[in-house]
Amino acid sequence: MASITLSGVTKVFGNSRVLNTTNLEVADGEFLTLVGPSGCGKSTTLRIIAGLENQTTVNVMIAGKKVNDLRPSRRNLAMVFQSYALYPHLTVRQNLEIPLKLRDLSFAERIPLIWSCVPGAREKVDKIGKVVNEIAATLKIEHLLDRKPGQLSGGQRQRVALGRAMVRKPAAFLMDEPLSNLDAGLRVHMRAELAGLHRSLKTTFIYVTHDQAEALTMSDRMAVMIDGDILQVGAPNDVYNDPKNIRVAEFVGSPKINILPGRTDPSGVLSCLNVNLSRRLRESVAGDVSIGLRPEHLSLQKKNAENCFLGRLTYKENLGSDVFLYVTINDEAHQVIARATPFEGHDVAIGDDVRLYLVPDKIIVFSADGNRLQLV
Amino acid sequence: MTNSRTHIAFVAPAIILMLVILIFPVFVAATLSFTDYSLGNKTFNWVSWENYEALLKRSSYKKMFSASLTYVFIVVPFSVVLGLGSALLLSSLRFGSEIYKTIFFLPVMATLLAMAIAWEFTVDPIIGVANATLKSGCEVKWFYSLMTGSWRGGEPLDSWYGLGCVEGMPNWLGDRKLALGTISFIGVWQAFGFNMVLYLAGLTAVPRELYNAAQMDGADTAWKRFRLVTWPMLGPSHVFVVTITSIRSFQVFDTVEALTQGGPSKATYVMVYAMFEKGIKQNLVGIGSAITIVFLAFVLILTLTQVYFVNRRVHYS
Ligand SMILES: Nc1ncnc2c1ncn2[C@@H]1O[C@H](COP(=O)(O)OP(=O)(O)OP(=O)(O)O)[C@@H](O)[C@H]1O
Ligand SMILES: [Mg+2]
Numbered sequence: 001m002a003s004i005t006l007s008g009v010t011k012v013f014g015n016s017r018v019l020n021t022t023n024l025e026v027a028d029g030e031f032l033t034l035v036g037p038s039g040c041g042k043s044t045t046l047r048i049i050a051g052l053e054n055q056t057t058v059n060v061m062i063a064g065k066k067v068n069d070l071r072p073s074r075r076n077l078a079m080v081f082q083s084y085a086l087y088p089h090l091t092v093r094q095n096l097e098i099p100l101k102l103r104d105l106s107f108a109e110r111i112p113l114i115w116s117c118v119p120g121a122r123e124k125v126d127k128i129g130k131v132v133n134e135i136a137a138t139l140k141i142e143h144l145l146d147r148k149p150g151q152l153s154g155g156q157r158q159r160v161a162l163g164r165a166m167v168r169k170p171a172a173f174l175m176d177e178p179l180s181n182l183d184a185g186l187r188v189h190m191r192a193e194l195a196g197l198h199r200s201l202k203t204t205f206i207y208v209t210h211d212q213a214e215a216l217t218m219s220d221r222m223a224v225m226i227d228g229d230i231l232q233v234g235a236p237n238d239v240y241n242d243p244k245n246i247r248v249a250e251f252v253g254s255p256k257i258n259i260l261p262g263r264t265d266p267s268g269v270l271s272c273l274n275v276n277l278s279r280r281l282r283e284s285v286a287g288d289v290s291i292g293l294r295p296e297h298l299s300l301q302k303k304n305a306e307n308c309f310l311g312r313l314t315y316k317e318n319l320g321s322d323v324f325l326y327v328t329i330n331d332e333a334h335q336v337i338a339r340a341t342p343f344e345g346h347d348v349a350i351g352d353d354v355r356l357y358l359v360p361d362k363i364i365v366f367s368a369d370g371n372r373l374q375l376v
Numbered sequence: 377m378t379n380s381r382t383h384i385a386f387v388a389p390a391i392i393l394m395l396v397i398l399i400f401p402v403f404v405a406a407t408l409s410f411t412d413y414s415l416g417n418k419t420f421n422w423v424s425w426e427n428y429e430a431l432l433k434r435s436s437y438k439k440m441f442s443a444s445l446t447y448v449f450i451v452v453p454f455s456v457v458l459g460l461g462s463a464l465l466l467s468s469l470r471f472g473s474e475i476y477k478t479i480f481f482l483p484v485m486a487t488l489l490a491m492a493i494a495w496e497f498t499v500d501p502i503i504g505v506a507n508a509t510l511k512s513g514c515e516v517k518w519f520y521s522l523m524t525g526s527w528r529g530g531e532p533l534d535s536w537y538g539l540g541c542v543e544g545m546p547n548w549l550g551d552r553k554l555a556l557g558t559i560s561f562i563g564v565w566q567a568f569g570f571n572m573v574l575y576l577a578g579l580t581a582v583p584r585e586l587y588n589a590a591q592m593d594g595a596d597t598a599w600k601r602f603r604l605v606t607w608p609m610l611g612p613s614h615v616f617v618v619t620i621t622s623i624r625s626f627q628v629f630d631t632v633e634a635l636t637q638g639g640p641s642k643a644t645y646v647m648v649y650a651m652f653e654k655g656i657k658q659n660l661v662g663i664g665s666a667i668t669i670v671f672l673a674f675v676l677i678l679t680l681t682q683v684y685f686v687n688r689r690v691h692y693s
Contacts, residue, residue: 052588073594085589089608098604102594164593 002063002076002171002204003028004049009060011044011053018044020228026172028063031198031205035215036225037251042208045225046174049206050079063171073102078165082177084157086149092160093132093145099168100128135163155186162197172204179214191218212252216240224248246370249292255317255324258298258336262291262365270365270375273330275307277360282374289373292364295324298338300348301357309336309356313348327354402672409665416659427666439642440650440667443556447646448625450560451567455621456614458564459571464606466572467579477576480569488566492634495562499548507545514541555636555643562631567624571617578613582606612686619682623675647671 004026011019019041026032034042047053049060051072060067067075078099086095101110105128108114109121116122136142139159149157158178165173178194179187195218198205209215215222216236223233232244243249249257262272264287270277272291281289301308311329323345325338338356340348348354365373409427413420431437462480466473483491499506513519521527523537533539540546548558586605595601629648632638638645638653647667655664 047588050588050592052591071596072588072591073596077592079589079592081585081589083583083585085583085585087586087589087604087608089611099593102600164589 003061004172004204004206005059005061006045006049007059007061009045009048011041011048018228019048022228022230024223024230024233026204026206029202029204031195031207031218031220033207033209033215033219033222034225035209035212035222035251038210040225041228042210042225043176046079046176046206046208050077050174051075052079076168076171078168078170078173080161080165080173080175080178082180084149084161084181086157086160086164088149091146091148092141092152093136095149095160096132096135096145096163096167097128099164100131103168104128131167135166138166139163154182155190158182158190162194166201170203172206175205175207177209178207180209180211187214194218213254216252224251226251243292243364244372246290246292246366246372249364249366253294255295255337257364258293258295259366260291260293260334260336262289263287264289270363272358272363273309273334275309275358277307277363279360279363280376281365282376288368290366290368290370292366293336293358294362294364295337295339297359297362298336298356299359300325300338300340300344301355304355305357307358307360309358311336311354311356313350313352313354316345316348316350318342318345325354327356329356402669405665405668407665408661409669410662412662414659415661420662423662427663428670430663431666431670436642436645437650437667440645440647443643443645444626444628444647446556447560447563447628448622450557451563451625451628452618452621454560454564455567455571456617458568459617460575460610462568462572463575463579464602467576477573480572482569483566484570484573488630489634491566492562492631495631496549496635499558501545501547501550504548506548510537510540510545549635550640552640552643555640559628559631559636559644562635563625563628567621571621574617574620575610575613578610579606582609615682615685619678622678626671626674626678647674 004024006022006024009019009022009024010017022045024045034045036042044053049062051060051067051070062075062077087098090098104124105115105121106118109118109124115125132145133142136145139162141156141159141163144152144156144160149160152160158181161178175194179190182190191214194205194207207214207219219236221233222236222239223230224239225231226247232239232248234242239248240252243252246259250259260272262270262277264270264281268280270279270281270289270291277291298309309327309329311327312332313325313327314335315326317324317326321342323340323342325340325345325348326335327338328335336356363375365375367373410422410424411420412423412426462476466476469476498504501507513523520537520541524530524535526538531538533542536546546554549555582605586609587601590601590604593604595604627648628646629652632644632646632649633652636644638649648671651664651667651671654660654667
């Protein structure tokens with residue numbers, strides 16, 4: 001168990017800057033998700049922590065110790081790769097044994113046949129066998145121990161890869177999109193299992209994903225990374241409800257947050273399109289702003305009321321428990337997505353004129369350069 | 377499918393071609409190998425196994441098998457190890473690897489016959505560069521003591537190099553004991569570039585994440601990663617490289633024809649050269665066919681071994 005701290009990490013490949021100065025603190029035993037769109041530098045960050053990538057300028061601390069010049073294997077971390085990276089020529093049992101053998105056995109003790117002549121080797125090998133059996137039992141893969149990775153399903157390989165990471169009882173687990181090769185059902189199942197594993201192991205997890213749903217469901221805290229910058233770190237709820245930047249707001253949440261143009265009049269009162277929101281900014285700046293509205297904060301309204309958009313329904317997305325309504329408003333200049341219950345969704349048909357009520361309390365306002373503006 | 381005959385029409389061209397250009401000639405050779413037919417004669421006699429008995433009994437054919445096998449057993453290991461070594465080195469180079477690849481691959485592309493002439497001049501006992509270089513080394517003290525072993529107290533004249541300095545350097549192609557070694561050396565020089573390219577292709581197929589996983593698992597030296605990842609992942613390449621090199625070594629002909637004509641005293645009398653000499657130069661088609669059939673049997677065994685290994689052992693998925 002260990003805390004992990006990155007301070008001032010930069011990474012440059014050739015002449016393209018992949019990571020801007022990055023600071024990140026992961027507490028002992030925490031489940032931190034690093035989330036962001038493809039190519040933003042998540043894997044690079046993880047590989048720098050693991051020591052697989054040389055940092056261009058950096059300080060990486062694990063459990064309070066600087067590990068900048070330590071080899072990956074000496075950092076006592078374990079990594080689960082997206083492609084699982086199991087050794088295809090070895091059986092599952094051998095795959096699980098490898099980290100322990102490389103750590104605990106001397107050169108002579110690893111040679112087939114010779115090892116049994118080395119005094120003390122048998123006890124070590126027996127101990128390794130016992131650890132492997134325990135891990136296999138935890139992950140319920142005992143019946144697969146004699147198979148080769150090629151004979152396993154995706155989910156089973158995933159478990160073996162987890163097992164290989166667990167055998168060394170590392171200080172922290174690093175996971176690089178470990179679920180992205182699984183089908184949707186299994187992915188949801190494995191999410192729950194990983195979260196359970198974290199609870200029982202009480203070890204630090206750093207989990208990389210581009211899937212914001214995974215980040216929201218699994219983690220204690222999530223760090224949103226976009227274009228080589230960590231824009232916001234916080235509990236999933238805080239990041240979702242209180243995004244500090246328009247890019248964070250747009251990345252987190254599915255369907256995407258609606259962004260509409262807004263204005264503040266000279267007295268500081270906000271309006272969005274033609275709707276007067278009767279709210280003020282804390283520091284009043286007259287001019288254009290962007291107004292973010294989550295789909296669940298727009299609802300269908302039967303009768304005319306204040307704070308309503310008039311629009312036309314262009315598409316209905318039925319997810320069973322929810323229906324998402326795609327509505328063009330303001331003479332079809334903007335499209336917004338609103339959430340409705342299946343019952344409400346049933347009532348309207350594509351092409352209907354609809355009225356959307358927006359909850360003024362829930363609006364999130366951003367300045368023209370994308371930073372968050374607080375309301376009074 | 378069961379009623380229609382269309383599928384036969386579809387595969388017929390391939391099968392007919394195979395019969396005409398592969399199976400039929402082999403069949404003819406097999407038949408001729410039981411006769412004493414010689415080109416130009418109107419008739420022939422059936423001699424049953426006589427030709428094959430000759431192959432087993434006569435000393436010149438014993439020398440033939442021994443020359444061919446020795447050649448194979450020298451060229452295969454050396455060119456495979458050199459090919460793998462250079463592929464590993466080249467794949468770890470950041471720049472310049474293209475130039476080395478081209479240089480190492482040149483001997484493969486060049487006509488061996490033309491190259492053989494260059495080699496003939498190089499190893500010529502009188503005007504050759506090889507011996508001239510060795511000779512000039514006699515004057516250089518440290519080189520002389522290194523080569524003769526006198527640096528560890530050996531008597532210089534007991535070593536071949538010390539003797540060479542006094543009595544003249546070896547005749548690489550003319551000496552019965554050295555000729556096959558020299559021919560094999562040229563074979564290794566020619567073959568390893570090809571193996572290197574095959575291994576380079578194999579190396580690009582090894583997933584990079586496996587090396588990262590190995591590093592995380594504690595394989596912190598290059599050797600440990602080689603043992604854990606590279607060597608086993610190259611399994612299919614090993615089988616292919618060894619088989620191809622063995623078959624190509626069995627087929628060696630042009631260097632022998634150009635440099636030694638099978639001599640001196642049949643030291644380099646390899647199978648394909650024997651085939652050529654008997655069947656074409658001396659028109660003894662019967663014995664020539666028998667050698668051909670034995671040769672094909674060797675190649676067949678090698679190929680079947682490869683198929684067996686490829687199917688059983690080295691494909692992991
Ligand atoms: N070895 C490399 N050389 C040059 N550029 C690289 C290298 N590795 C990664 N990059 C670049 O660095 C950027 C970040 O890559 P990284 O792999 O960290 O992305 P990621 O956030 O993990 O994306 P994904 O979700 O697709 O895995 C990318 O733009 C990529 O092109
Ligand atoms: Mg990645």
